[in-house]
Amino acid sequence: MRRIDSLQGALDLLVLKILSRKPGLHGYAIMSAIKERSGDVLRADEGSLYPALHRMEEAGWLRAEWITKDQRQRLRVYRLTPEGGKHLSTEQSRWQSVTSAVNRVLRTV
Amino acid sequence: MSFWSRAINLFRGERVSREIEEELATHVAEGIAEGRDPAEVRKALGPALQTREESRDVRIIPWLDSLRFDFVFGCRQLVKRKVTSAAAILSLALAIGSCAAAFRLIDAMLLRPLPVKDPEQLYDLTRHLIGFDGKPTSYDEWAYPAFRRMRDAVKDQAELIAISSNLTVELTYRSEQEMEKANLAYVSGGMFDSFGLRPVIGRLLSASDDLTPGAYPYAVLSHDYWARRFGKDANVVGRTLRMDHAVYQIVGVVQAPFTGTSPGTVTDIFLPAMMSGKTERDDATWIRTIARVKPGTAIAPLQAKLNAISHAFEEERAKHFAGMNKVQTARFLAEIVALEPAAAGVSNLQGDYRRSLIALGVLVALVLLIACANVANLMIAQASARAREMALRVSIGAGRARLVQLVLVESACLALLASALGGLFAWWGAPFVVRMISTSGKPIQLLLPADWRVFGFGLLLTGAVILLFGLAPALRASGIKPASALKGGDDVHARRRLMHGLIAAQVAFCFLILFVAGLFVATFDRLSNRPMGFSADHILVLDVIPSRPQPVVVWDEVADRLRGAPGVENVAIASWAVFTANSMNNFISLHGEPPGPVLTYFLNVSPGWRETMRLKLVAGRDFRPDEATPGAALVNETFAREYFNGENPVGKSFLRGRTTVPYRIVGLVADAPYRSIREPILPVAYVPFRQVDSAGAPGSYGRASFIVRTGGANPLALAQTMRLEVTRARSDFRVSSIDTQEELNRGQTLRERLLATLAVFFGCVALLLAVIGLYGVLDYSVLQRRREIGIRLAIGAPASRIARTVTIEVFSMVVIGAVAGLGLGFGSIRYVETLLYQVRATDASMLALPSLILFAAAFLAAVPAAIRAVRIDPVAMLRAE
Numbered sequence: 001m002r003r004i005d006s007l008q009g010a011l012d013l014l015v016l017k018i019l020s021r022k023p024g025l026h027g028y029a030i031m032s033a034i035k036e037r038s039g040d041v042l043r044a045d046e047g048s049l050y051p052a053l054h055r056m057e058e059a060g061w062l063r064a065e066w067i068t069k070d071q072r073q074r075l076r077v078y079r080l081t082p083e084g085g086k087h088l089s090t091e092q093s094r095w096q097s098v099t100s101a102v103n104r105v106l107r108t109v
Numbered sequence: 110m111s112f113w114s115r116a117i118n119l120f121r122g123e124r125v126s127r128e129i130e131e132e133l134a135t136h137v138a139e140g141i142a143e144g145r146d147p148a149e150v151r152k153a154l155g156p157a158l159q160t161r162e163e164s165r166d167v168r169i170i171p172w173l174d175s176l177r178f179d180f181v182f183g184c185r186q187l188v189k190r191k192v193t194s195a196a197a198i199l200s201l202a203l204a205i206g207s208c209a210a211a212f213r214l215i216d217a218m219l220l221r222p223l224p225v226k227d228p229e230q231l232y233d234l235t236r237h238l239i240g241f242d243g244k245p246t247s248y249d250e251w252a253y254p255a256f257r258r259m260r261d262a263v264k265d266q267a268e269l270i271a272i273s274s275n276l277t278v279e280l281t282y283r284s285e286q287e288m289e290k291a292n293l294a295y296v297s298g299g300m301f302d303s304f305g306l307r308p309v310i311g312r313l314l315s316a317s318d319d320l321t322p323g324a325y326p327y328a329v330l331s332h333d334y335w336a337r338r339f340g341k342d343a344n345v346v347g348r349t350l351r352m353d354h355a356v357y358q359i360v361g362v363v364q365a366p367f368t369g370t371s372p373g374t375v376t377d378i379f380l381p382a383m384m385s386g387k388t389e390r391d392d393a394t395w396i397r398t399i400a401r402v403k404p405g406t407a408i409a410p411l412q413a414k415l416n417a418i419s420h421a422f423e424e425e426r427a428k429h430f431a432g433m434n435k436v437q438t439a440r441f442l443a444e445i446v447a448l449e450p451a452a453a454g455v456s457n458l459q460g461d462y463r464r465s466l467i468a469l470g471v472l473v474a475l476v477l478l479i480a481c482a483n484v485a486n487l488m489i490a491q492a493s494a495r496a497r498e499m500a501l502r503v504s505i506g507a508g509r510a511r512l513v514q515l516v517l518v519e520s521a522c523l524a525l526l527a528s529a530l531g532g533l534f535a536w537w538g539a540p541f542v543v544r545m546i547s548t549s550g551k552p553i554q555l556l557l558p559a560d561w562r563v564f565g566f567g568l569l570l571t572g573a574v575i576l577l578f579g580l581a582p583a584l585r586a587s588g589i590k591p592a593s594a595l596k597g598g599d600d601v602h603a604r605r606r607l608m609h610g611l612i613a614a615q616v617a618f619c620f621l622i623l624f625v626a627g628l629f630v631a632t633f634d635r636l637s638n639r640p641m642g643f644s645a646d647h648i649l650v651l652d653v654i655p656s657r658p659q660p661v662v663v664w665d666e667v668a669d670r671l672r673g674a675p676g677v678e679n680v681a682i683a684s685w686a687v688f689t690a691n692s693m694n695n696f697i698s699l700h701g702e703p704p705g706p707v708l709t710y711f712l713n714v715s716p717g718w719r720e721t722m723r724l725k726l727v728a729g730r731d732f733r734p735d736e737a738t739p740g741a742a743l744v745n746e747t748f749a750r751e752y753f754n755g756e757n758p759v760g761k762s763f764l765r766g767r768t769t770v771p772y773r774i775v776g777l778v779a780d781a782p783y784r785s786i787r788e789p790i791l792p793v794a795y796v797p798f799r800q801v802d803s804a805g806a807p808g809s810y811g812r813a814s815f816i817v818r819t820g821g822a823n824p825l826a827l828a829q830t831m832r833l834e835v836t837r838a839r840s841d842f843r844v845s846s847i848d849t850q851e852e853l854n855r856g857q858t859l860r861e862r863l864l865a866t867l868a869v870f871f872g873c874v875a876l877l878l879a880v881i882g883l884y885g886v887l888d889y890s891v892l893q894r895r896r897e898i899g900i901r902l903a904i905g906a907p908a909s910r911i912a913r914t915v916t917i918e919v920f921s922m923v924v925i926g927a928v929a930g931l932g933l934g935f936g937s938i939r940y941v942e943t944l945l946y947q948v949r950a951t952d953a954s955m956l957a958l959p960s961l962i963l964f965a966a967a968f969l970a971a972v973p974a975a976i977r978a979v980r981i982d983p984v985a986m987l988r989a990e
Binding site for chain 2: 027028029032045047050054073074075076
């Protein structure tokens, strides 16, 4: 199966979902999680992941903080804000209705 | 993104990029730890990381490089739009130059510390009291004995220095025939030491020159005078000068740039106060007392101490007062001594012009704000034309800070050019204003150095101007959203709102300037058209000094000689001319009662003076040649109203002060101003020039003025003849100055003329700028809305409606601005009130005029834009889309 590089607007949704399950992940971990959870099908491109993270932080859906790992390496980790949680649930239901609608079309035509 | 986070990001930029960098670095580290190929991880991150790593060490150089690029680009942009750039630069230059010139004047007159040791420790001893007219007043002149007493009493807390104001005197270094004028100040000898001044050559005066009256015939020259008069000749020490029949020896020259303590006049020669002949008189108040307060001394107790001493002194003196009633004596004794900071020196000129200069300073600052608003509007309009350029820059990776820098550098190019031009304007403007308020009789010598203070102010001003008109467009440009801008649908409304706000502010300031200008013009008009009671044209005033006081017969002899000269119609003698700041007053008493509370002013005039001055005789007659002072008087109508309830006073008598010989009133003359054109008419008694003392011996005069009525159109044409005739008549008589009475009259309204002229000038500039701004914004909005207008026209909207749609928004801004300006105007009234004369700021005409001018100008500015809107061809417009 071909790997899908471009997530076409679903990237935000994936990032929010992953962070809602596992808060406090850093960028690389989020990228790995997307790869792993999608069974190696979806891949978040580094060039779009970081801008997306910063954009969502600015929008108030994510909160970033620096933590120190092993007392030497500083890591920037992300958590969902309550607002981000709300956004996730509306986006999730929207996504579901869109995909089910698309599926309906694919089935009937 | 909000304006605020945009502005914050601008300044946090460095930290933000550092954090991003660190985050990306951990990303790479994680990838490598997972076993990925380092090169592959880096490559996956894209070019961002690479460029960051490369530029980390050399960040400053690309920045300078980008600055240079922006500068070149900015200049190119300015050159590309020649007309708008020139208009922007010229209007800014005029405004910046005016501000700088105003600062030079205000600084030189009011702010610049004296060039002496620790000027901030200096205070001027001022007395506050309720004056003869019942109004609060203050003065800072003291009798020498009072000074001496205070000096000795507070010598542990402060050094007290006595300095007379500058006197213009006639002196000579050679013979009597070669008299010249110089400015002289009597000072206490301790002044030089206290000010920390050193001699350039010779010695200065010291505290040992303060002991015995008349014992120190020594003079110290200022460096400026030494250079100007003697070409820095070192042999000047030891030379003598003659003045008032006394001989003084020059002992030294004081270091530059000290020229006395009165900004507006320079002192040429310093003489010891002990040589003034007034040091033992407790009734002559003639010196300023400057205190150098020792560090750590509290002002309030010192003030209280000085107050007590001064009070005791005056109380003792008041015991011998003649002619003052109880109320006045009580008021006089209730005066309070205050220490007022005098780091910048003290002079009468400061008092005369402080408010005027500050008012002018505010006016030019408003003009500057208007100019800045104009240029800001211009830049915003241009930014919209350049929105695509900016969007392109953003989409190919230009940072926010970089765009702000680009636009700010362009603004800076504009502002720097304008500042350079403005500097030239200020160079010329400040001395121009000084010349405007100078007269030949009362020259103003204001030192206007162009030093770091002026330069620093110019730099600050330029920086402020750049931020004022450059920051808003810069932030706007940097906040651009590439997607929407490239599509051509930027947030047009926000931009228009900002432009409209600026227009309202411009109109408000413009209204305020026009309003104040109207007040000043009306004041000048009313003062210069004030009925004089006498006719000043064709009158020449000759101030004459004989080598020693001469009896009246000799003066009459000279007057006869002048009468014989061709072109002369009439000649009279007076102790001085009107409007020369000289005056003499006293209390008078009627019917043997004690003296009344109102001061009467006296002027000695020869028979025929009234006719020469064309002063109307209301009743009675002029003096006869045999009448003398005391004995006869002509009084004015105010005098008659004050003392005789307006009845004809001819034939009545009064006593002057405590004298016993009555003055019989022989005539009643029309009211005429005496000392100053601004004050109400005073009760005046004109008394005969001929004087006799109590023993019947004729009195003599050491100086007086010939009032010459000439036949020709220009009285000054006779000046040289008159000068010669005087010396021909009496070789010991010398003309010290010649003026026309018209010039003396004009000297009375200098301040008002200055204010009116400059306010009208700045009013015109402000109006012009506001009109240009209005025109620009209207034009821009028509351009923006041409599609909409095309459609409206196509579906049949009438032209009048289109014109209204286009202009209504801006006109509502003009109305809002005018109302705000009105509010500002009313708020400012109490600050300019003292500069006005018989003008009520709330007069309908004072308000109507600026409103009318403003709306007419706004209408004029709107016409071209409206025509342009109506002329839009709907077909062409719609096809273009």
